[in-house]
Amino acid sequence: MDYGQELRFGLFPSPDAADPQHVLLLAQLAEVSGLDLVTVQDHPYQARHLDAWTLLSVIAARSSSLRVALNVANLPLRPPVVLARSIATLDLLSGGRAELGLGAGAFWDAIVAAGGRRLTPAQSVDALREGIEVIRGVWQPTGSPTVRVEGSHYQVVGLHPGPEPAHPVEIWLGAYKPRMLRLTGRCADGWLPSMGYADPEVLAGMNEVIDTAARDAGRDPASVRRLYNVNGRFSRVRGGSGLSGTPAEWAEQLAELAVALGMSTFILGTDDVDAVRVFGEEVAPRVRDLVDIARAAPRVGADSADDEREGVVLQSPEPVATQTNPLLDVRVTSDDGMRLSDQAAWDESTRPRFPAPAQFAYTAQQQAAPQHLVDVHDGLRSELERLRDIVRQVAEGQVSIGSARSAINRMTLRQNNWTLGAYCEQYCRVVTGHHSLEDASVFPHLRRVAGAGPVLDRLSQEHEVIHELLEALDRALVTLVVEASDGSAGGAGIRQLQEVLDLVTDALLSHLSYEERELLHPLAQAGFY
Structure with missing residues (x-):
C-alpha cells in the first residue's frame, strides 16, 4: 500500500569514538550528495560510541540542510523532560531540522549498569507511552497549562512547558512487537524499523497493525510516516542480505518498497564514503523518478x-x-x-x-x-x-x-x-x-x-x-x-x-x-x- 508520503533519504553512520572526524566527514558528504537526513544510534552505556546527542548537535551546526534525529533515543537513560528540551533547543538553533526517533529500551543489563531501571517488556511500553505524553507536554506553546503526567513511571506535575520547537517535531518509534506497533498507530508520527529485524516480507503485516490502531484512534494511517533503516552492498550480482546489485537495481528495490509497502524514508546504514555518494547521487534521484511515474497513472486499459x-x-x-x-x-x-x-x-x-x-x-x-x-x-x-x-x-x-x-x-x-x-x-x-x-x-x-x-x-x-x-x-x-x-x-x-x-x-x-x-x-x- 502506497501512503503517498514524500520520499526522503538519509544516512545512519556508526558514532565511532575512535574516529570522530570520519563521522563528521560522512555527514558532510551526505549533505553534498543530496541526502535529507542523518541519524545516530543512542547507546549511552557504550564506551566505544560518541555521545549521540552531542554528535547530532555538531552535525546540525556544520550543515545547512540536513535533518538530524536520534535512531532511536534510549528513553530509560534520557529523562523525557530533559530530552524534550534538548530536542526543542536544537530544533530552534538549526532552523527546524530536528526530529526524534524514540525507543522503549533494550540491552537491559547495560542500562542497569549505567544507572537505569530494569523494566519488563510491558513496563517499557507503558513507560514509553508516558514519556511521549511528557515530551509533547513540554513542547506546548508558551502560556499553555503546566505539564501534568502522573504515570507509573514518570510523574511530572506543575512543570511550565517550553521551549516550543521551531517546527512540529515528529516522534518516530522503533517498534516490532504488536503492542509497540499499536502504540505507534495511536500516538506516533512515524514508524522506524530496521532491515534485519523487520525484513521486507514482514512489513505489510506490521503496517496493518499500525493502520488498524490508527483508525481505531480516529487517525488517518497515512499520517504515520514509514521510515526504514536499510543496509546492503553495491555489486554487479544480486544476492545476500539487505539490498544488493547495481545502483539502478537498488533504486528498483526501494521504489517497490515505497509503492507496494508504503515505506517513504530510507536511511542507509554505512560508514563507506563511496556508498554514501552513490546512495545520494544515483539511487535517491532514480527512486524518486520511479515512484513519481508509478504514482502518476496506471497503464491505460x-x-x-x-x-x-x-x-x-x-x-x-x-x-x-x-x-x-x-x-x-x-x-x-x-x-x-x-x-x-x-x-x-x-x-x-x-x-x-x-x-x-x-x-x-x-x-x-x-x-x-x-x-x-x-x-x-x-x-x-x-x-x-x-x-x-x-x-x-x-x-x-x-x-x-x-x-x-x-x-x-x-x-x-x-x-x-x-x-x-x-x-x-x-x-x-x-x-x-x-x-x-x-x-x-x-x-x-x-x-x-x-x-x-x-x-x-x-x-x-x-x-x-x-x-x-x-x-x-x-x-x-x-x-x-x-x-x-x-x-x-x-x-x-x-x-x-x-x-x-x-x-x-x-x-x-x-x-x-x-x-x-x-x-x-x-x-x-x-x-x-
Whole structure:
C-alpha cells in the first residue's frame, strides 16, 4: 500500500569514538550528495560510541540542510523532560531540522549498569507511552497549562512547558512487537524499523497493525510516516542480505518498497564514503523518478497492455472529438524563443516532429502521463530559476546569502561559494537522473507508438548534449571554488560560471518545451510503461 508520503533519504553512520572526524566527514558528504537526513544510534552505556546527542548537535551546526534525529533515543537513560528540551533547543538553533526517533529500551543489563531501571517488556511500553505524553507536554506553546503526567513511571506535575520547537517535531518509534506497533498507530508520527529485524516480507503485516490502531484512534494511517533503516552492498550480482546489485537495481528495490509497502524514508546504514555518494547521487534521484511515474497513472486499459505484450505497434485513437469540443486539459510549455547566450547547443531547425492526429479524445487517465511530464519539467524550471538567482547574488557580492535566502527548496544556504557549488551540483544530478530514466525505460516503451521514433532519437541526442553542458558547469564551479578560496567572490570564475549557466539555461528550457510538445500524444496513447 502506497501512503503517498514524500520520499526522503538519509544516512545512519556508526558514532565511532575512535574516529570522530570520519563521522563528521560522512555527514558532510551526505549533505553534498543530496541526502535529507542523518541519524545516530543512542547507546549511552557504550564506551566505544560518541555521545549521540552531542554528535547530532555538531552535525546540525556544520550543515545547512540536513535533518538530524536520534535512531532511536534510549528513553530509560534520557529523562523525557530533559530530552524534550534538548530536542526543542536544537530544533530552534538549526532552523527546524530536528526530529526524534524514540525507543522503549533494550540491552537491559547495560542500562542497569549505567544507572537505569530494569523494566519488563510491558513496563517499557507503558513507560514509553508516558514519556511521549511528557515530551509533547513540554513542547506546548508558551502560556499553555503546566505539564501534568502522573504515570507509573514518570510523574511530572506543575512543570511550565517550553521551549516550543521551531517546527512540529515528529516522534518516530522503533517498534516490532504488536503492542509497540499499536502504540505507534495511536500516538506516533512515524514508524522506524530496521532491515534485519523487520525484513521486507514482514512489513505489510506490521503496517496493518499500525493502520488498524490508527483508525481505531480516529487517525488517518497515512499520517504515520514509514521510515526504514536499510543496509546492503553495491555489486554487479544480486544476492545476500539487505539490498544488493547495481545502483539502478537498488533504486528498483526501494521504489517497490515505497509503492507496494508504503515505506517513504530510507536511511542507509554505512560508514563507506563511496556508498554514501552513490546512495545520494544515483539511487535517491532514480527512486524518486520511479515512484513519481508509478504514482502518476496506471497503464491505460487491459487491451493496451495485451497489445504491448504481443508487440503490437500502438496507433493513434479514432478521431471522436471535434475542434468545437476539445478534451485536452494538458497545457505544454511553449518556447518563447528568447536566448541568453550567443552560442547554440544544437540546430533547432533540424528537430523532427511527431505526426499528431488532427482530432483526438483522451480520458483524464490518459492525460495524467503527459501532465506529469509537464509537472516534473516545471519543477526543473523552478529549480533553474533558483539556481540563477543564487549565482546572481554571488556575482553582486552578496556573500552572506545564507541570511539573505534562508531556504531554497529544502536547503538553507551557508555563507560561502562551496555551498553554492553543492547546490548547483545537486541540481545537475536531478536533471541527469531525470534524463537517464527517460532514456533507459520511458523512451523504449514509447517507441511502440507509430511515428515517435525520430523524435525519441533526437531527444536522446539532446540529453547527451545537456549532460556535456552540465559537466562544463561542474568545471566552472571548480574554478569558482578555487578562486574564492580566500573568501572573495567574483572575477573570472563567476563570469565563466554565468556564461556556462546561460548556455545550460537556453538548452534546457528549449529541450523541455520540445519534449513536452512532441511527447504529448505518445504519452497520452501509451503512458509511461
